[in-house]
Amino acid sequence: MTVVAVANPKGGVGKSTLATNIAGYYASRGHAVALGDVDRQQSARLWLQQRPEAARPIGAWDVMAPEADRLEKPPRSASHAVLDTPAGLHGWRLKDTLKLADRIIVPLQPSMFDIFATRQFLDDLATHRRSAGVPIGIVGMRVDQRTISADKLHEFVDNLGLPVLGYLRNTQNYVHLAAHGLTLFDLTPTRVARDLEQWKGICAWLHEA
Template sequence: MKVIVVANPKGGAGKSTLATNIAGYFASRGHHVMLGDADTQQSSKFWLQQRPPKLPFVATWEIEAGQVPTAKPPKGTTHVVIDTPAGLGGAALKELVQRADKVIVPLMPGVFDMQATHAFLLELMQLTRKLPTKVGVVGNRVDARTIACANLKEFAASLDVPMLGYLRDTQYYLHMAAHGLSMFDITPAQVEKDLEQWEPICHWLDKN
């Protein structure tokens, strides 16, 4: 079973957007997926409740808001995605990292966002130093042509954390969140640019 943890100590970084789209991606590939929402805002849980039954199924993993999951997913589950609360750190982060195959960190291209995430990434790298757990960063709401994007690349490189890709700021994500959809549930021609941005991220997720 593959466990993907989506984490950032800062609220509003795009954790739920990443978590729901990752779950949607795995489901579109025919995997048995569970999505757990430990965030107090419960955005991923709302997404699950809105998801049309005709789409590839994503099961709900009931997690108490603000808590680290302790129970095991049911047998037959192949992929678990966990949306974590803001402020995650310390013992809770350590426990999640030990259970995760991969930790993916969404990051906005702003000075305050990078500053708030700096210590968290250092902690992550220290926790995973002797573990097989992989860590990657995804730039969220990024225009690849801007200085802010260049600063984001430089920031990730300074910490020796792989920058997996960049997701642009588009209304599609808001629309999908409201209707329980992911990028992988929409006609590809409508979201061609966005699917291209997801390719390197999905490749990283699929690797052992």
């Protein structure tokens, strides 16, 4: 089984957008997919509830063990699982996430505050990663390549020593699709060709798992 965790301690950076679309990608490849949600807002679970019956199936992963300080493993019926994690991920939730995850994707927005918060998080991950050995990839979120903030983001990630999987533009496509429990990978490719082009690096990295 392959488990991909989407993690960043900063709220509002697009974790649920990434998690749901990763699940959609795996489902489009014919895999048995489970989507888990550690966030109190349960955005991924709400998204699953909106998913049409006609769409490729994505199952629910009940991550939180009842009255226990631990995360449950994905269902055995799944070949691929995606974990949407909360803002402020730390402590036993972080440790359990690292135990479960085969890969971690860290979304990052072109904002000074997001960059600072993510820098500390990546340092923390590096400390854990020496024993866990979990590959980490970076994805730029809501990036307008014409802006100074985008230049600062590029400068930051270029010095991380981690693979940059892609930069996703700020588009309402993700908002509209999420409202209906859908992903880019549920549509005819020509309708979202520009966005799918930006996902090529992410999909290639996921396909390695």
